[in-house]
Amino acid sequence: MRAPxxxxxxxxxxxxxxxxxxxxxxxGAAFVGALLLHHAAPPPHRLMLRVALVSAxxxxxxNPFVAVEGDHVLFAGPHFLLFDFEVTSEELLxxxxxxxxxxxxxxxxxxxxxxxxxxxxxxxxxxxxxxxALTVALSARLAPTLRRDATxxxxxxxxxxxxxxxxxxxxxxxxxxxxxxxxASSLERGVDISxxxxxxxxGGGTMTRLPEPAPTRDERIGLAVGAIGCVLGIxxxxxxxxxVIYPLADPLLSTSGLALAGAVLLLSIVGAGxxxxxx
Amino acid sequence: xxxxxxxxxxxxAALVIGLVLYERTRGGARELGLVAVLVAAATAGRIAFAAIxxxxxxxxxxxxxxxxxxxxxxxxxxxxxxLLSNTFLGQGPWTxxxxxxWGLAGASGGWLAPVLRRxxxxxxxxxxxxxxxxxxxxxxxxxxxxxxxxTLPAFIAVHARAVPFDLVHxxxxxxxxxxxxxxLIALLDRSARRMRGRWLPVEESE
Amino acid sequence: xxxxxxxxxxxxxxxxxPWALAGASLTVExxxxxxxxxxxxxxxxxxxxxxxxxAPAFHGGEAGGTGSIGGRDLRTSSPxxxxxxxxxxxxxxxxxxxxxxPVRDVAFSxxxxxxxxxxxxxxxxxxxxxxxxxxxAGRRIDQLSSGERQRVxxxxxxxxxxxxxxxxxxxxxxxxxxxxxxxxxxxxxxDAGLAILIAEHRHDRVGHLTDRVLGMHNxxxxxxxxxxxxxxxxxxxATGPALLQLSGVSATRGERAVLDGAxxxxxxxxxAALIGRNGGxxxxxxxxxxxxxPVAAGRIEIDGRDVTALATEQxxxxxxxxxxxxxxxLICETVRDEVLLGPTLLGRDHGPAHRAIVELDLxxxxxxxxxxxxxGERERIAIxxxxxxxxxxxxxxxxxxxxxxxxxxxxxxxxxxxAARGGCAVLATHDLELARACADQRWELDAGALTARGxx
Numbered sequence: 001m002r003a004p005x006x007x008x009x010x011x012x013x014x015x016x017x018x019x020x021x022x023x024x025x026x027x028g029a030a031f032v033g034a035l036l037l038h039h040a041a042p043p044p045h046r047l048m049l050r051v052a053l054v055s056a057x058x059x060x061x062x063n064p065f066v067a068v069e070g071d072h073v074l075f076a077g078p079h080f081l082l083f084d085f086e087v088t089s090e091e092l093l094x095x096x097x098x099x100x101x102x103x104x105x106x107x108x109x110x111x112x113x114x115x116x117x118x119x120x121x122x123x124x125x126x127x128x129x130x131x132x133a134l135t136v137a138l139s140a141r142l143a144p145t146l147r148r149d150a151t152x153x154x155x156x157x158x159x160x161x162x163x164x165x166x167x168x169x170x171x172x173x174x175x176x177x178x179x180x181x182x183x184a185s186s187l188e189r190g191v192d193i194s195x196x197x198x199x200x201x202x203g204g205g206t207m208t209r210l211p212e213p214a215p216t217r218d219e220r221i222g223l224a225v226g227a228i229g230c231v232l233g234i235x236x237x238x239x240x241x242x243x244v245i246y247p248l249a250d251p252l253l254s255t256s257g258l259a260l261a262g263a264v265l266l267l268s269i270v271g272a273g274x275x276x277x278x279x
Numbered sequence: 280x281x282x283x284x285x286x287x288x289x290x291x292a293a294l295v296i297g298l299v300l301y302e303r304t305r306g307g308a309r310e311l312g313l314v315a316v317l318v319a320a321a322t323a324g325r326i327a328f329a330a331i332x333x334x335x336x337x338x339x340x341x342x343x344x345x346x347x348x349x350x351x352x353x354x355x356x357x358x359x360x361x362l363l364s365n366t367f368l369g370q371g372p373w374t375x376x377x378x379x380x381w382g383l384a385g386a387s388g389g390w391l392a393p394v395l396r397r398x399x400x401x402x403x404x405x406x407x408x409x410x411x412x413x414x415x416x417x418x419x420x421x422x423x424x425x426x427x428x429x430t431l432p433a434f435i436a437v438h439a440r441a442v443p444f445d446l447v448h449x450x451x452x453x454x455x456x457x458x459x460x461x462x463l464i465a466l467l468d469r470s471a472r473r474m475r476g477r478w479l480p481v482e483e484s485e
Numbered sequence: 486x487x488x489x490x491x492x493x494x495x496x497x498x499x500x501x502x503p504w505a506l507a508g509a510s511l512t513v514e515x516x517x518x519x520x521x522x523x524x525x526x527x528x529x530x531x532x533x534x535x536x537x538x539x540a541p542a543f544h545g546g547e548a549g550g551t552g553s554i555g556g557r558d559l560r561t562s563s564p565x566x567x568x569x570x571x572x573x574x575x576x577x578x579x580x581x582x583x584x585x586x587p588v589r590d591v592a593f594s595x596x597x598x599x600x601x602x603x604x605x606x607x608x609x610x611x612x613x614x615x616x617x618x619x620x621x622a623g624r625r626i627d628q629l630s631s632g633e634r635q636r637v638x639x640x641x642x643x644x645x646x647x648x649x650x651x652x653x654x655x656x657x658x659x660x661x662x663x664x665x666x667x668x669x670x671x672x673x674x675x676d677a678g679l680a681i682l683i684a685e686h687r688h689d690r691v692g693h694l695t696d697r698v699l700g701m702h703n704x705x706x707x708x709x710x711x712x713x714x715x716x717x718x719x720x721x722x723a724t725g726p727a728l729l730q731l732s733g734v735s736a737t738r739g740e741r742a743v744l745d746g747a748x749x750x751x752x753x754x755x756x757a758a759l760i761g762r763n764g765g766x767x768x769x770x771x772x773x774x775x776x777x778x779p780v781a782a783g784r785i786e787i788d789g790r791d792v793t794a795l796a797t798e799q800x801x802x803x804x805x806x807x808x809x810x811x812x813x814x815l816i817c818e819t820v821r822d823e824v825l826l827g828p829t830l831l832g833r834d835h836g837p838a839h840r841a842i843v844e845l846d847l848x849x850x851x852x853x854x855x856x857x858x859x860x861g862e863r864e865r866i867a868i869x870x871x872x873x874x875x876x877x878x879x880x881x882x883x884x885x886x887x888x889x890x891x892x893x894x895x896x897x898x899x900x901x902x903x904a905a906r907g908g909c910a911v912l913a914t915h916d917l918e919l920a921r922a923c924a925d926q927r928w929e930l931d932a933g934a935l936t937a938r939g940x941x
Contacts, residue, residue, distance in 0.1 A: 015372075019424075051371070063427035066436055082432040098426030105372040105425065113370055119586055131302050131311065134583075135355065138315035139322070139363055141585050144627045146316075146323035152814040154327075155777055155797070159806055160827035160874070163798035172334055172451050176458035179324060179336050181816045183463055186320035187313065187470045188856055192580035194312030198543050199573040200583075200641065201597035203307045204565025210592060211602045309543070462818075476541025478560045479495075479549040 002277070003212075003219050004116035004124050009226025010037060010271045011108035016233030017264060018104040023243035024097050024252060025261035026236070031100040033268025034107035040272040041114035052106040056099030063095030064088070069246040094245045115275055123210055130207070142189065149185050153178050218274040225271035232263065286423035294358075294379050297386075301355050313470060314352055317344055318359035325364045328451075333444040337364065338384050338409050339455040340463075342402075345388025346395050347467035353385025376420040384409045399461055406456040410449025414441050488649045488680030489513040489536065491552030491559070496535045498546045505531040507704035508550065513682055515648065518675045520691055521684040522709045523701030524889045525859040529684035532701070533651045536682070537573045538564040555648040569598055572642035576654040576860070576887075578634035581641070587613060587621045587629075591641045598645050612644035613637075616670045630763070632663030639670070650674065652683045656690050657860065657887045658810075660763045661915045664690045686861075686889050688712075689918075712890035715897060715922035722925040722939050723754035727786070728909045729774070729878050731935075734783035736766075736773050743769045746783065747935035749928055751909045753877075756900060757937070758920030759913040761930035767913040768809060770930065771880045774911070775806035787878055802831060805876035809883050812863025815855040820847060820866055823855055827874045838873035844899045845869045846892065860887030868896070872903065879903055879910040885919055897923045 014037070018030040038045055068079075070088025077085025126133035157178065158164070165174045197203070215223065241256040304310070317340060324336035337360045345353020361377035388395060388405070395402045418438045422429045489512060496506040506528050513519050521529045534540040541548045542564050552559040555570030575581055584590040591609035600608065613619045618636045626634060635655065642650065650671075656664035664687070672694045675681050685691050692698065700709035727750035736744040743766040751757050759767050772778040774785060776797035785793045792800055805827075808814070817823040824838050824847070842848060845865040850858060855866055864886060871879060879900075885893045893916075900910055900923045911928070914920055920927070929936045 048369070048371075051369070059425070059427050062433070062436055066430060066433035067428055082435060084432075095427055102372070102421075102425040109371050109374075113366075119584075119589055122584075129298055129302050131304065132298060132355075135301075135311055135315045135318070136359060136362060137585070138312070138583055139318035139359060140366070141582060141626065142316055142319035143322050143363060143367075145579050146319045147326060149813055150323045150327045152808070153816065155808070156811070156814040156816055158777075158797040159775065159801060160870070161798050161801040161831045163796060168331055168334070168447070169450070169454070171331055172454045173458065175324075175328060175334075175336070176455045178816075179339070179455060180459045180462050180466070181814075182324060183317070183320050183340065183459075184466055184856060185813055186316045187466065189580050190312040190316030191309070191470060192575070192577065193316070193583070194308040195539060195543055196573075196575055196581040197308040197312065197583060198564045199537055199539060199568060199575075200594045201565045201568035201645070202593075204563065204568070204597060205599065207596040208599050208602050208605060210589075210596065210605060474541075474543065474545030476543075476545045477547060478541065479547055481549075481551060 002115060002117045002120070002275075003215060004112075004121040006215075006219050006222025006226055006271075007037070007112045007115035007275055009223060010229060010268075010275070011112040013226050013229025013233055014108045014268070015105050016230060017236060018101045020233050020236035021241065021243055022094070022097055022245050023241060023250075023257045023260070024093060024100075025257045026241075026264060027097050027100050027104070029261040029264035029268070031104045031107075033264055033272070034104040034111065036268050036272035037111040037115070037275070038107045040276040041111045042277045045110065045114070048106060048110040052103040055106065056103040059099040059102060060092070060095040063098060064091040067091045067094065069094070071248050090245050090247065090249050093249055097245070115277060120212075123212070127209060138193065142186075142193070145189065146182070146186055150178070150182055153181055153185075221274040222271055225267050225274070229264070229267050229271075232260070232267075236260075281429075283423040283426075283429040286419065286429065290376060290379050290420055290423075294375055294382075297354055297358065297379075297382055300351060304351055309474070310348075310352070313348065314344075314355050314359065317356045318363055321356060321360035322364040322367070325360065326367055329368070331447070331451075333447045334451040335448075336451070336455055337361070337381055338413065338448070338452050339406055339460070341381050341385035342388035342395075342406060342409065342452075342456070343460060343463045343467060345385040345390075346392045347464045348389075348471050349392075350386040350389030353387075353389045354382040355385070357381030357383070357385035372424070373417065373421070376417060376424075379420075380413050380416045384413070396464065399457065402460045403453045403457045406452030406460075407449040410452045411445050414438070414445030414448060417441075486556060487512045487553075488515045488517075489552075489554050489682065491536070491554075492550055494532070494535060494548070494550035494552050494559075496531055496540050496546060496548045498540075498544065500547055504704055506535060509704075509706050511699070511706060513649075513680045515678050515680050516675055517697065518671065518681045518683065518695045520688070520695040520698045521682065521701055522686070522688060522698060523684075524891060525861045525887075527701040528704035529701050530653050531704070533573070533653050533682065533684055535559070536649075537571050537651055538562060538567040539573075565597070568594075568647075569645050570647050570649065572645070572647040572650045574635075574639055574642050574650065574652045574655050576657045578631055578638050578658060581638040582626045582634065585626055587618075587624060587626060587637045587640070590626060590637060591644050594641045594644050600645075609640075609644060612640040615643060616640055616674075630663075631658045632660070632667070635659060635663075635667060639667070643674070647679075649680045649682070652681070652685070654685055654860075654887065655683065656685065656687060661690070663763070668694055686887065712894075715894060715918050717921045718901075718923060718925060720901075720925070723752045723756075723904070723909075725752040725754070726789075727751060728753045728755070728788055729911070730784075730786040731774075732784045732786070734770075734773060734785060735781045736769055736778050737781050738769065738778075742781075742933050744773065744935070745933040747930075748783075749926075749935060749937035751911065751926065753907045753909055754904045755926060756904050756910045756912070756924045757926040757928045758924035759911055759928045759930060760917070760920065765930045766933050767930055768882055770935070771806060771882050771911065771913055772808070774878070774880055775804055776800045777806075802827065802833070802874035802876050804878045804880065805871035805874045806880040807864075807867045807871045807882060807884060810886070811867035812855070812858075812860055815863065815866065818854055819851065820853050820855055820858070821851040823866055824869045824873050827870060831874070833875070835873075837875035838869070841869040841872035841899075844872070844895070844902065846895060861889055861892060864888055865892060865896075868899070872899070877908050879908060881910065881912040881914075883914055884912060885914065885916050893919065
């Protein structure tokens with residue numbers, strides 16, 4: 001099955017790179033990388049793509065009105081209360097960069113979750129944070145059960161002649177009446193499952209960790225790409241290829257900018273290709 | 280470092296600290312089972328409430344857990360419920376921040392337990408306040424981490440459209456804690472009672 | 486050496502309550518299956534929990550006496566140490582699995598016992614194979630049936646190769662066929678040397694494969710009480726105009742048709758037993774009658790009135806429905822409030838509620854919290870809460886689950902009394918003896934097709 005570490009490293013690398021620099025070409029390359037990773041994951045993925053693009057667009061449009069920066073005035077609007085209706089090309093450029101960062105983060109996260117096998121993600125997490133990982137695994141196992149319990153409680157109330165309430169406030173109040181038996185029934189199941197865990201030997205000492213299967217060739221490529229990407233991100237934070245937008249944007253097409261954007265793009269193509277989900 | 284970076288990184292650091300503290304919890308299967316099942320219940324409740332936008336019981340459940348079982352358990356339930364319920368409702372860069380805010384709601388319930396246990400009104404007011412803080416906190420972080428800028432105008436522009444939702448969230452917390460808050464605390468107290476068992480000496484049991 | 490050897494074992498949940506286990510002495514040899522029988526609350530579950538070390542370590546309280554199990558001293562071993570030698574299978578498969586996938590879940594037991602990492606997954610697969618369940622590997626546990634889940638739980642318990650297996654009503658959540666398969670596995674395991682102690686109400690399911698039967702009463706072991714079989718219904722089949730009439734009722738779940746043109750009629754005073762395999766649509770039919778599932782085609786009439794389009798709450802109180810495992814969905818803090826909730830919400834007379842409390846033997850439980858009651862007791866509370874509505878049409882889904890024989894016999898009287906008052910009842914059940922004892926019609930459901938006939 002699909003190992004979680006390669007897509008995790010690549011996603012972290014893309015998000016770090018996008019946050020580490022303001023150079024639009026590099027951020028754009030990270031965004032394209034996230035898009036590629038997103039398409040390497042199995043469907044469905046329309047919704048997250050839309051969420052990502054709408055969020056990016058919102059920030060792009062918002063920025064000129066909340067920022068009072070930039071030298072190239074495109075539209076000389078008034079300054080009204082807290083808002084500045086003067087639009088500069090720098091403000092637009094910065095809005096674009098900020099929007100692409102958010103879109104990159106949304107797409108990379110959703111791609112990681114669909115590329116990684118949940119059971120193996122759990123196993124990976126249990127190496128790092130065993131108690132948290134076990135808690136989440138257990139609650140994920142119990143969630144469908146408690147959703148059925150929640151439905152059953154609602155039905156129990158209807159079977160006594162009390163139908164669903166209309167109106168928001170009445171509906172919330174009815175929810176409040178049912179939340180107590182829901183939690184009570186949950187706690188009961190919680191004690192039952194704890195008892196079953198003790199009967200199965202939990203709490204006797206350290207648990208053995210399950211062995212991880214050896215990575216495949218593609219997974220090794222993914223790991224390498226992710227590691228290089230992370231190093232690149234750290235280098236950008238440390239001051240490799242500095243770039244400023246305000247008050248006057250640095251030239252877009254610098255050698256270092258082009259080279260780094262090209263590198264990010266290349267890494268993304270290799271990484272997404274290696275992790276492409278095959279049915 | 281810019282204020283935005285401090286806020287964004289501070290949030291991440293707080294999450295990591297919370298995770299480390301939870302990992303260091305000593306406590307057997309009973310505590311772990313209770314936290315897990317409360318996470319699942321909050322998740323089930325959040326999904327059951329999904330028909331009413333931004334009305335959900337996660338904040339209220341995290342707060343009462345904090346009050347009854349302590350700040351660590353409250354934080355774990357809040358953070359866990361954010362993580363788990365988003366697997367149904369959509370994971371994204373907002374997940375860590377929801378984990379942090381709901382975790383803080385739970386933890387703060389634990390810190391203020393002596394006050395909140397005593398007065399139902401205080402409990403309801405606390406829940407209402409968290410409804411507003413939660414929404415504002417989400418927007419602050421979004422601005423800090425992804426921009427465009429952590430400034431008052433940007434906050435107002437982003438947050439203005441969220442206010443009606445925050446009010447529903449606050450109202451939900453007030454109603455839930457008003458109706459079910461105290462009974463839930465009593466319920467949790469009962470199931471968290473430490474069990475101490477012993478074997479009688481052989482001659483005594485003859 | 487005996488697999489279980491206990492002497493004067495006593496236990497109480499706290500220092501002030503009476504002994505739940507009052508001096509039990511017992512030996513069980515390897516390869517032996519011993520069945521424990523007794524009413525709800527007689528101490529069967531408590532004995533099993535003390536034997537597994539869960540009481541007093543997990544439940545608190547006080548224990549006395551001496552004993553060893555699987556070669557370990559009960560007094561000095563922790564539950565985790567005992568777990569390597571003693572397996573415990575609980576009643577409800579829902580709350581035994583920890584992980585989402587069968588092999589991972591079975592592996593969890595082995596991880597707890599510190600088996601070397603590389604041996605764990607092969608051993609987990611072997612444990613599934615040992616009870617013919619290797620085909621479940623790779624499935625998601627929440628998609629499995631109760632029987633399949635109980636098999637995964639059994640594999641998880643057997644994986645560390647314990648010498649003793651304790652089972653607390655392991656078939657309560659299972660239908661006859663799956664229960665029979667599970668019990669068959671137990672016999673094979675015992676023949677391979679495992680010592681097995683089972684607490685189970687359903688003697689008919691396990692009795693034939695056990696070596697010894699012990700009774701339990703007030704926390705002490707005794708001769709098993711014998712319960713006469715339920716006598717078949719003596720009254721003639723009810724006749725008259727239909728109180729409940731189904732005409733061509735169809736229902737679908739997703740793409741699949743679960744009910745296909747069901748037609749049947751039940752007069753006042755009539756009781757129908759709804760029989761059929763698991764997944765054959767019994768629950769769907771009852772839920773459709775209660776208005777909890779939409780009707781795709783056809784008509785449902787009660788007392789000549791078309792109720793097809795009415796929502797559940799509008800069919801109440803004419804229709805009352807007790808779903809499967811209702812004990813999980815009790816709303817109130819005391820048994821009294823729970824039974825009175827319906828009449829109170831509807832502003833109706835409490836008379837029928839008090840009658841139901843007497844009929845279902847709940848007087849002594851009225852001030853208890855329903856959550857402190859056993860599965861069988863909760864089933865009775867839910868049935869009383871339904872009868873408290875004074876319904877014309879009573880719908881019961883597997884009402885005898887977890888119920889001890891005495892209360893099962895009393896339930897027959899209750900259902901007949903409801904019919905005698907001019908009501909009618911439909912009960913979905915696997916319990917054919919119960920069906921013969923109280924039903925005058927037999928509704929057979931097979932793959933969505935309903936055949937109604939009188940019971941000859």
